Amino acid sequence: MAEQNQPPGASTPTLEEVLEKTQRQFRRFKGGPILVLAVVVIGVLWTAWFTVQPEETGIVQRFGKVMRTAGPGLHFKLPYGIEKVRLLPTARVLKEEFGFRTLSAVPGEKTRYDTRGGYKDESLMLTGDLNVIDVQWIIQYRIEDPIRYLFQVRDTSKTIRDTTEAVMRRAVGNRLGSDVLTTGRVAVASEAKIEIQKILTAYETGVRLVTVELQDVTPPDTVKPAFNEVNESRQDKERTINKAQEQANREIPKARGVAAQSISEAEGYALERVNRAEGEATRFEAILAQYKEAPQVTRRRLYLEAMTGLLSDMKGLYIVDQDQKAMVPWLPLKSGEQQPSAPGRQP
Amino acid sequence: MKYVIKATITVIAVVIIIVLYSGLYTLEEGMQAIVVQFGRPVGEPVTEAGLHMKLPFVQEVRRFEKRLLVWDGDPNQVPTKGREFIWVDTTARWRIADAKKFLENVASEAGAQSRLNDIIDSVVRDQVSSSELVELVRSASWEVPEDDVLKEVPKEREEELKKEIARGREEITRTILTEAQKIIPQYGIELVDMRIKRLDYVESVREKVYERMISERKRIAAQFRSEGEGRSAEILGTMEKELRRIRSTAYRQVQGIQGKADADATRIYGNAYNKNPEFYAFLRTLESYKDKANPNAVLILTTDSDFYRYVKNAEPGKAGVAAVPQ
Numbered sequence: 001m002a003e004q005n006q007p008p009g010a011s012t013p014t015l016e017e018v019l020e021k022t023q024r025q026f027r028r029f030k031g032g033p034i035l036v037l038a039v040v041v042i043g044v045l046w047t048a049w050f051t052v053q054p055e056e057t058g059i060v061q062r063f064g065k066v067m068r069t070a071g072p073g074l075h076f077k078l079p080y081g082i083e084k085v086r087l088l089p090t091a092r093v094l095k096e097e098f099g100f101r102t103l104s105a106v107p108g109e110k111t112r113y114d115t116r117g118g119y120k121d122e123s124l125m126l127t128g129d130l131n132v133i134d135v136q137w138i139i140q141y142r143i144e145d146p147i148r149y150l151f152q153v154r155d156t157s158k159t160i161r162d163t164t165e166a167v168m169r170r171a172v173g174n175r176l177g178s179d180v181l182t183t184g185r186v187a188v189a190s191e192a193k194i195e196i197q198k199i200l201t202a203y204e205t206g207v208r209l210v211t212v213e214l215q216d217v218t219p220p221d222t223v224k225p226a227f228n229e230v231n232e233s234r235q236d237k238e239r240t241i242n243k244a245q246e247q248a249n250r251e252i253p254k255a256r257g258v259a260a261q262s263i264s265e266a267e268g269y270a271l272e273r274v275n276r277a278e279g280e281a282t283r284f285e286a287i288l289a290q291y292k293e294a295p296q297v298t299r300r301r302l303y304l305e306a307m308t309g310l311l312s313d314m315k316g317l318y319i320v321d322q323d324q325k326a327m328v329p330w331l332p333l334k335s336g337e338q339q340p341s342a343p344g345r346q347p
Numbered sequence: 348m349k350y351v352i353k354a355t356i357t358v359i360a361v362v363i364i365i366v367l368y369s370g371l372y373t374l375e376e377g378m379q380a381i382v383v384q385f386g387r388p389v390g391e392p393v394t395e396a397g398l399h400m401k402l403p404f405v406q407e408v409r410r411f412e413k414r415l416l417v418w419d420g421d422p423n424q425v426p427t428k429g430r431e432f433i434w435v436d437t438t439a440r441w442r443i444a445d446a447k448k449f450l451e452n453v454a455s456e457a458g459a460q461s462r463l464n465d466i467i468d469s470v471v472r473d474q475v476s477s478s479e480l481v482e483l484v485r486s487a488s489w490e491v492p493e494d495d496v497l498k499e500v501p502k503e504r505e506e507e508l509k510k511e512i513a514r515g516r517e518e519i520t521r522t523i524l525t526e527a528q529k530i531i532p533q534y535g536i537e538l539v540d541m542r543i544k545r546l547d548y549v550e551s552v553r554e555k556v557y558e559r560m561i562s563e564r565k566r567i568a569a570q571f572r573s574e575g576e577g578r579s580a581e582i583l584g585t586m587e588k589e590l591r592r593i594r595s596t597a598y599r600q601v602q603g604i605q606g607k608a609d610a611d612a613t614r615i616y617g618n619a620y621n622k623n624p625e626f627y628a629f630l631r632t633l634e635s636y637k638d639k640a641n642p643n644a645v646l647i648l649t650t651d652s653d654f655y656r657y658v659k660n661a662e663p664g665k666a667g668v669a670a671v672p673q
Contacts, residue, residue: 052394064375065397126484126546129508131560132553151377153415162419162438166542170516171483173546176492176508203415203440203540222557226564233568237575244579248586255590259597266601270608277612281619287630288623299629306633307654316645319655 037219047080055091057146060084066147088146091212096161098168099136100215124220125179134218135172135180137189139196141162148206156205164212165204171253174261177219185214229267369403379413381446382406383652392446411446415539416456424549425475427483431552436545437471437523439463441538448535462534467541470526474519474621481507483546487515501563516543 051074052058062083070085077083099122101114123134141160143149153159171192175184193212200207219227291298307325312315370475374380382389384406393399394413401408420525422436439566441463443449453459489512497505514522524541531538620627648655 061376061396063373063396063398065395066376066379101355121545121547124452124547126548128481128485128489129504130480130484130554130556132548147376151414154377154412155417158417158419159415159440162417162544163542166544168439169543169545170486173516174486174489178407199540219560220557223560223564226561226568229568230564233571233575237571237578239577240579241582244582244586248582248589252586252589252593255593259593262597270604270611273605273608273612274615277615281615284619284627284630285622288626288632291626292621302630302633303653306636310636311646312400313642314646315643318645320645320647320649 028299044079049074049076049079050085051075052087053089055089056087057090059086059088059150061086066151069146071214086150088149090143090144090146093140093142096139096141096157097136098138098161098165099134122165125172127172127180128174129176129178131171131177132220132223133177133180134216135168135221136213136215136217137168137213139193139212141207142210143206144208145206152204152206156207159203159205160200160207163199164192164196167192167199168212171195180251181217181219185217189214350663358516359404366403370400371398372401372408373398374410377412377414378410379443379446381409381411383409383449383450386616388447388450407452408564409502410448411443413443414574415440415442418460418467419544419570420464420467420471421466422545423471425472427475427480428477429479431480432549433475433480433483433552434545434549435471435475435543436547437467438544439527439541441536443535444532444537445535448533451533452534453536459534459536463531463536466527467523471522474523474526478514478519481510482512482514483519483543485512485515486517487512489515519543529654597624 050058050070052070052072054072056072057074060067060070060075060077060083062078067083075085077085099119101119103112103114105111106214120134123136124132125135127133138161149156168188171188175188180188189212193209196212197209200209218224372380374393374396378396380393380399381399382393384402389406392411418439418441420437420439422434424432425435426432441459443459449459453462491509491511497508500508520543521543524538527541528538547553
């Protein structure tokens with residue numbers, strides 16, 4: 001055949017010549033038919049077996065019709081063109097993500113997520129109080145019936161996604177936003193799981209849900225600061241109350257102590273006052289008893305003693321004759337001490 | 348001669364192979380087929396998978412899906428009964444129920460898709476625009492929130508939350524499905540299920556909703572802060588009251604104790620001094636002289652004072668007698 005590709009102008013052999021040449025070559029090679037047979041046999045055998053991995057199930061179709069399923073291991077089938085095999089990972093748990101996408105989850109490394117945020121359409125939904133909420137969630141499922149999975153529904157994973165979204169939105173729409181954000185998470189997930197499974201079973205998808213898990217449930221980005229403010233204000237409230245309580249705790253026990261102190265002091269005062277009174281009364285009575293024995297002498301003695309004590313503490317004493325009153329004005333009453341300290345005034 | 352026989356056998360073999368090839372066809376699992384002869388369907392649809400026969404050359408096979416198929420509509424902007432514009436995104440599941448009718452009426456899946464678009468869109472519009480938004484969002488099992496939840500919500504929205512749901516999303520969806528199902532069978536299509544996948548505010552409304560959510564949150568935040576301040580004032584008030592109570596009680600007790608002590612002392616003094624008031628006066632005066640001694644004081648006494656009367660006169664009678672009464 002290579003000759004045909006030669007450019008025009010070269011010597012072109014006729015068809016008969018070529019046939020004759022080929023035939024001659026073919027005859028010369030004695031093992032020819034055996035070789036062809038061998039190639040065909042090898043080809044047939046090569047397509048007559050297949051292996052199924054541990055997590056897979058093989059479905060064997062003969063002329064398109066499902067004949068049997070095959071578990072993990074080595075299996076034989078009729079060769080190419082008659083039987084063919086489809087392999088499905090039936091033992092593996094498959095995952096669908098909603099509202100986010102995992103880019104890579106390499107063991108030992110931090111899982112990376114798609115941060116472009118292009119999945120808001122999936123995650124933003126209306127709550128029962130007509131607010132908007134951002135819900136991210138995942139579902140995990142297994143292919144329970146591979147034949148149904150393949151042949152009852154076309155594009156089964158799209159069906160799973162659509163159904164899950166519809167059900168999740170219905171479940172969230174039937175609750176208050178604040179409920180979904182906090183206590184209602186688990187209830188939403190379990191309610192959704194039951195409902196999704198019911199629908200997928202009705203569609204005969206052959207899929208068994210393993211779990212429905214809510215991931216991040218948050219208010220929409222624009223509203224987030226306001227939500228944070230509520231949390232802050234809740235903290236503020238606690239803090240203000242604690243501050244007041246702290247002040248009360250600081251002052252009241254102290255006031256109690258001070259009160260107890262003043263009462264004790266008053267009691268002390270009372271004791272002292274009564275004791276002193278009694279003491280002084282007793283003393284007076286004792287002196288009085290002696291005074292009655294010799295009133296004149298005692299009286300004079302007491303007077304003189306007192307005067308002695310008084311005069312000894314005085315700074316000065318002038319004894320003036322009763323008849324010489326005229327000299328009293330010349331006495332240097334105090335001025336004698338003060339004037340030397342002010343030299344400018346001295347005459 | 349030998350060459351001719353050989354050639355004839357070869358030709359016959361080739362013809363047989365071609366005829367067989369044209370007269371046999373395989374049908375994949377999950378598919379159905381209609382045999383068409385010169386453009387006209389012949390016989391019933393073949394639904395069993397496997398190897399089948401047909402007339403060679405004159406008949407051809409049209410294959411159709413037997414499986415459940417996806418219909419995913421474009422989101423539509425539809426006003427609700429309350430005039431809110433929302434995006435409604437619906438999804439449906441359908442299958443080719445009657446391949447013959449299907450072939451005659453819509454010919455292909457693309458044709459079916461556009462028929463479904465027309466029918467479902469119009470039914471969805473009808474149903475959505477005759478329903479309140481809350482009916483579309485909530486389900487019939489909507490529970491009216493309890494009172495402590497309603498506290499967080501402004502008064503004017505309370506009504507909306509308390510509203511009983513007459514139909515709910517499930518019922519509306521069911522109605523859409525049955526309405527659409529009434530029209531669709533003539534195309535050989537079975538509409539299996541219909542669901543509202545997404546329901547969303549249009550952009551401008553969404554902004555408004557966000558603003559409302561923000562103001563709602565701010566209101567709650569203000570309430571929390573005010574509650575905190577109120578509680579704080581309450582605590583401080585109670586504290587002030589307690590302090591005053593403690594202090595005044597103590598004062599009362601102190602006054603009582605001291606008063607009683609003073610009274611006791613007064614009584615004791617009185618009892619004692621009453622025995623000789625004149626002597627008490629004398630004694631007390633002398634004591635007060637001692638107490639009030641001022642180191643800077645200067646005292647001028649005359650010689651006729653009782654203390655110094657002997658300075659001038661040693662005789663007791665003369666000056667002393669006269670001085671004592673003074």
